[in-house]
Structures are given as C-alpha cells and as structure tokens.
Amino acid sequence: MSLNTVAAGKILTIMKSVPIENSWSFCPRCGTRSEVASGNPFACSECRYTHYFSPCTAVGALIVDASNQMLFIVRGKDPGKGKLGLPGGFVDSKETAETALIREIKEELNLDVSGFEYLASFPNEYAYGGVIIPVTDLFFVTRVASLENIVIQEVEVHDWKFLNVQDVLADMLAFRTHEQAIEAFRSANSEHGDATFGVGVGSRRFK
Ligand SMILES: [Zn+2]
Secondary structure, three states, X not given: OXXXXXXXXXXXXXXXXXEHHHOOOEOOOOXXXXXXXXOOOEEOOOOOOEEOOOOEEEEEEEOEOOOOOEEEEEEOOOOOOOOEEOOEXXXXXXXXXXXXXXXXXXXXXXXXXXXXXXXXXXXXXXXXXXXXXXXXXXXXXXXXXXXXOOOOOOOOEEEEEEEOHHHOOHHHEOOHHHHHHHHHHHHHHHHOOOOOOOOOOOHHHHO
C-alpha cells in the first residue's frame, strides 16, 4: 500500500459523515473538551451547558403542470448532486415555512407562488460537510402564477424538468422524503377521484 493510498484512506475516514450528535468534542459555550463522545443532548461536564440536537426545518414544493407532469430539479450540489429533487430548501431563522416556500421557489426557479396547500411532513437527514443533521421536511402542493420563464439558480440547481411521476423511480431521487411526499400526493389525488394523476400505476415504484 503506497503512502498515497494510506493518505486517501485517511481522508475517506475523515470524510465519513457522522450524526451531528456524535460530532461535538468541545463545549460551544466554555470550550471544555468533552471526555466522552457527545450524544443527544450534548451536556458539558464543566459549565453544565446542555444542547439538544433538534431537527431544522425544510420545505418542498409539489408543482404540477396542466398535463399532470411534476416539476423536478436536478440537484447541483451534494447531498444528492445530479439526482432529482422537489424544489425547496431550508427555512431561515425567524421565517415562516410558508414564506420559505415562496422564497425558495423564487430563488431556485424564478417562479411566483400563487397558492399552496400543506400536504405532509417526513423526517429527513441531511449529510453535508461530514456531518448529518436531522431535518423535518414539510411538503406543500404548490401553484405558481406561470410556468413560463423558469430561470434556475446556478450552483444549487443544475437543471429542471417536468416528468410523469410514474417515470420517476425511487433511486432517481436524492431524498426518501421526496418519494414519500409524491406517494402522499398520489394517494390524496386518488382519494379525491382525480382520474388524471397516478391512476393505474403501481405505487410499488415509490416504495
Ligand atoms: Zn461548557
């Protein structure tokens, strides 16, 4: 084994993502080194500071055109670079989920949200920079004023496409929660007797 191989192996070990609750070695308040691997909560033995690793919040939009095709982005960044995702993103501090939805759709695709309905939430995990953070994904069935003039946000979004959801296999999606949201959307539509969306297609594709 060459030195380079050893070095590459070390980098891979370093790059392996760890849950954030296992990644803290120092108290962020007083700087004391933690004697044991942190858990949830992180508890400092010196200053007694306690930190709970609660999930942050993200929003995702299910946007369907007149021919019942759903709008997907091709992710420009990891996690899931090159895979499909629903448009959306993280909710900022002091921002409502609804405002985040409107902002993210404008930022990512230059589309103006004209209405939305809450669909469902699913717990997600977001691996970035070697750390995995817990996320609560909130999904909204979203309408936009017009689907003309889509302009993607460079870096974050590589491309966009409208697809029949039955053509979108689970492993094409960056996140399991997006698969779950699409499934919830299809179930809701079939309950409401929508004959034009997802009917006659095996839902196993999304399991
Ligand atoms: Zn401390």
